[in-house]
Amino acid sequence: MLKIKARKVALLRVFGNITVATFLSYRFQEFRLRYITPRRRSIIGIPLPCGRKVGKIDTQHQIIPPAYLNYITERSEVGKVLQSPDWSPELSLSFMAQNSISTSILSFAYAPLHESTLCQEINTYAYKLRLQYPTKFGFFATLPSIDEASIPEVLSCIKFCYENLDADGVTLFTSYEGKYLGEEVFWPVFEELNRLHAVIFIYPITNSAMPTTLTDSSIPQMVDLAHEITRTACSLICSNTMSIYPNLKMILSHSGGTLPYVNGGIEGSVNKSAADVRREARLFYASSMDTNNADMEITESFFGSERMMCGSNFPFGEVRNNLRKGEILRRLMHESEARSTQAMKEATLKLFPRLQQELEKGYQT
Numbered sequence: 001m002l003k004i005k006a007r008k009v010a011l012l013r014v015f016g017n018i019t020v021a022t023f024l025s026y027r028f029q030e031f032r033l034r035y036i037t038p039r040r041r042s043i044i045g046i047p048l049p050c051g052r053k054v055g056k057i058d059t060q061h062q063i064i065p066p067a068y069l070n071y072i073t074e075r076s077e078v079g080k081v082l083q084s085p086d087w088s089p090e091l092s093l094s095f096m097a098q099n100s101i102s103t104s105i106l107s108f109a110y111a112p113l114h115e116s117t118l119c120q121e122i123n124t125y126a127y128k129l130r131l132q133y134p135t136k137f138g139f140f141a142t143l144p145s146i147d148e149a150s151i152p153e154v155l156s157c158i159k160f161c162y163e164n165l166d167a168d169g170v171t172l173f174t175s176y177e178g179k180y181l182g183e184e185v186f187w188p189v190f191e192e193l194n195r196l197h198a199v200i201f202i203y204p205i206t207n208s209a210m211p212t213t214l215t216d217s218s219i220p221q222m223v224d225l226a227h228e229i230t231r232t233a234c235s236l237i238c239s240n241t242m243s244i245y246p247n248l249k250m251i252l253s254h255s256g257g258t259l260p261y262v263n264g265g266i267e268g269s270v271n272k273s274a275a276d277v278r279r280e281a282r283l284f285y286a287s288s289m290d291t292n293n294a295d296m297e298i299t300e301s302f303f304g305s306e307r308m309m310c311g312s313n314f315p316f317g318e319v320r321n322n323l324r325k326g327e328i329l330r331r332l333m334h335e336s337e338a339r340s341t342q343a344m345k346e347a348t349l350k351l352f353p354r355l356q357q358e359l360e361k362g363y364q365t
Contacts, residue, residue, distance in 0.1 A: 057348040057355075058096070059201065060253050060287040060311025061104035063087060063129075067121035068110065084110070085315040089129055093136065095314050103355060104314075105138040106130075107171045109203035109253075112145040116153050119144050120160065127165040134358045140201045141167040143189075146176045151188050158192055168352050169199030169249075174232035182235030187244075194245035199351050201287075203253045204228035229257030233284060234266055242280045249285065249351055251309060255295070256286035260302035285347070287311030306347045 064087040072084075096104060106129065108122050119142045126139035141161035143154050161167040170193065172181060179185060181202070193200060204225040229252050236242055236250070252259070259281060266277050281302075287309045288299055300308055349356045 055100040055102035056310045057345055057352075058101045058104040058312050058314070059251060059309040059348060060313050061092065061106055062109055062314065062316060063092070063106045063126065064110065064315070065108065065122045065125045067118060067125060068108065071115075071118055087315045089133075091315065093133075095312075096136070099312070101310075101312070103136055103138065103359070104312075105140060105168055105201075105352070105355075107140040107201055107203070108142045109171055109173070109201075112173055112176060112205065113142065114145045114150075116144045116157055119157055123157075123161055123165055123167070127167075135355075138168040138352060138355050140169045140171040140199075141165070143170055143172070146172075146186060146189060147179075148185055151185075154189055155192055158189070158196075162196055162198075166354060168354060169201055169251075171201045171203060173203055173205040174228040175205060180232045180235035182232070182237070182239030182241050184239075187241075190241060190245045190248060194247045197247045197249070199249045199251065201251045201253065202229065202232060204232075204257075226254055226257040229254050230259050230262060233257065233259050233281070234262075237266065237272075237277060237280045242283050250283070251285040251287050251351075253287045253311060253313075255288045255299045255311075256284060256303060259284070260298050263302070282307070285309055285351070305344065308344050309348050310344060 064084050069084065092104060092106075095101070106126050108126075113119055113122075122142045123139070126137075126142075130137045130139055141158070143157050144150055146154055158170065161170070174180065206224045206228055233252060233256070242248070242250075263278060263281050266281075272280075282304065284303065285307045286299060286303045288296065288311055349359075
């Protein structure tokens with residue numbers, strides 16, 4: 001053990017390179033998890049010969065692919081380039097190792113894209129990452145921006161991703177051109193995804209051009225993320241989308257927004273009983289990143305621990321700023337572990353059978 005640490009320190013002194021440091025940190029964590037950490041004889045109730053323990057499964061883990069950076073650079077969109085956080089597969093792996101995350105389901109949720117060729121490049125990139133690290137990464141497919149004219153293109157993208165890339169699900173934004181997901185324009189997409197029993201990761205997008213008198217122009221967007229999640233969830237409930245397409249499995253990012261708090265208000269504004277509204281609201285899954293114990297309890301009480309997922313939102317926000325220390329995520333994971341980490345992992349693996357098979361296969365070797 002001491003020899004391994006000494007060799008690691010010596011190499012760092014020679015190279016003095018953050019990429020090398022990240023790589024060595026990741027490899028050391030892999031060695032520790034494989035050979036040193038005490039082993040347990042089951043993974044979410046599934047007997048495995050080696051009995052390795054599964055860590056957290058991060059369902060809200062974003063990527064900034066080279067194809068996207070090249071795309072905005074070629075179009076001289078300097079602002080977007082400057083706003084893009086640093087990201088690489090090595091940074092993701094290092095973050096995961098530091099925070100006991102076994103697997104991350106990758107998604108590109110930075111902005112809706114109109115170019116299907118760019119979407120295909122991003123999806124192929126994520127697919128290759130998963131091939132390289134089959135137990136470390138899964139991915140949600142990136143779809144072109146949805147409107148009436150683009151439906152054939154979107155359906156073609158879904159077909160390609162499921163038939164050729166075996167995608168773990170798809171990413172949808174809360175709205176497209178001001179239309180929330182419960183509107184009929186999205187029904188052809190939902191019909192196909194329902195046929196595929198697809199997992200849908202829903203991420204908020206806000207209108208950055210929204211007028212404001214606030215001093216800090218970033219405040220409206222920051223505050224409105226949770227409300228956007230709630231608006232599209234309400235749109236899906238009120239339009240009966242959840243009932244019409246019962247095979248859809250929808251994950252709401254950002255802990256389900258404010259849905260647990262405003263659920264009672266929906267009951268009096270739609271032609272549905274309170275029981276029906278609550279039942280449909282609880283059909284969602286929630287990718288939780290709450291760091292406040294009280295909020296965490298409310299979210300878990302509303303959705304149920306069996307529908308709670310871990311979500312870091314790496315490399316954005318506070319989690320990005322705490323990459324080295326991992327304070328926020330560790331606090332979240334510590335609180336969830338005390339109550340329902342096992343249920344969260346169990347629920348996540350049920351949603352992603354490919355991942356479960358890869359974990360079984362990988363841990364037998």
